[in-house]
Amino acid sequence: MNFLYRAPGRPAHVGVLPGAFNPVTVAHLALARAAAAHVDQVLFVLPREFPHKEYSGAGFAERVDLLLALAEDSAFFSVGCADGGLFVEIARECRALYEGNVHVSILCGRDAADRAVRWDYGTPGAFEKMLGEFALLVAARRGEYTPPPEFAHSIGCLELEGEFDHVSATEVRRRIAAGEKWEHLVPPAVHDQVVRLYR
Numbered sequence: 001m002n003f004l005y006r007a008p009g010r011p012a013h014v015g016v017l018p019g020a021f022n023p024v025t026v027a028h029l030a031l032a033r034a035a036a037a038h039v040d041q042v043l044f045v046l047p048r049e050f051p052h053k054e055y056s057g058a059g060f061a062e063r064v065d066l067l068l069a070l071a072e073d074s075a076f077f078s079v080g081c082a083d084g085g086l087f088v089e090i091a092r093e094c095r096a097l098y099e100g101n102v103h104v105s106i107l108c109g110r111d112a113a114d115r116a117v118r119w120d121y122g123t124p125g126a127f128e129k130m131l132g133e134f135a136l137l138v139a140a141r142r143g144e145y146t147p148p149p150e151f152a153h154s155i156g157c158l159e160l161e162g163e164f165d166h167v168s169a170t171e172v173r174r175r176i177a178a179g180e181k182w183e184h185l186v187p188p189a190v191h192d193q194v195v196r197l198y199r
Contacts, residue, residue, distance in 0.1 A: 001045070001093035004064055005071050005079040010099060011040030015137060017107040018045040018082070018090050020053065021063045023172055023194050024070055027109075027164040029187050031139050032077065034158040035107050038137055042107070043078045043094060044071060047085040052115075057173065058197045066197075069189045087116050091134035104134040107158065109141035117148065127151070141165060173198055 015035035019028060021044070032042040044067045048060065058066075064081065071077035080097065082090045091104045108116070113136055117127060131154040138145045139158040142165050147155040167185050175182035176198045186194050 001080050001082045001090070001097045003078060003080050003097065005068055005077075007041050007071075007075055007078045009041065009075075011102065012100070013039045013103040013105065014094060014098065015039035015042045015105050015107045016045055016090060016094050016134075017042055018047060018085075018087070020050065020169065021046055021067060022057050022169045023063070023186055023198065024066045024190060025167050025169055025172060025186055026184070027160075027167040029070065030160045030162060030164055031107055031109070031158060034139060034160050035105075035137060036076065038156070038158070039105060041076055041078060043080055045080050045082050045090055045094070047082045047090070049083075049085055051085040062193075062197055066190050066193055069193060070187055073189075086119075087136075088130040088133055091130075095133075105137045105156075106134050107137050107139075109139050110143060110145035111141050113138040113145050113147070113155070117151065131155075 015038065017032055035042050046063055046067060067079045071079045082093050084090055084093060087106050091106065094104050095102055121127060128150065131151060136155040137158045138155060139160050172182050172185045183191060
């Protein structure tokens, strides 16, 4: 993993927000802000490769630019790129990147948490072992997330300020293609770049 932008300070607890960011949305930003009650800093992470999809639309460098526009005026946000795409790979890379014994919590929505918990890692008990390396902080998305009881000690809830079930990068792209209003779905800091990349 590499830092592309690093917030000042030496955090003891980092919230890691991995995503495709195609483009970054107000829901991503709300999730990162909600983590402020739990972590010292948030690291937006764009994997170079994804475990469940391929790059399409905006390229890697263009998505990095979107994240940098979002983070550069903040003392709370950092931006990095990871070689791995699974939560455990990203958590390991993150711990190697920061000095000291940093605690890592992966930030995600209900859908991503459910996918991570149910993913076939090829080894029984693999996800339970992974939770020894990171925790999950999960925001509601089309319903609250209730973790399996055996994982509840490592999975907490994020309370978002507002309703974001209607927000997704897919919806942003659909609205732009259809000529519909989309600006309210992405942070103002990236409006100009989104116009250039997706219109």
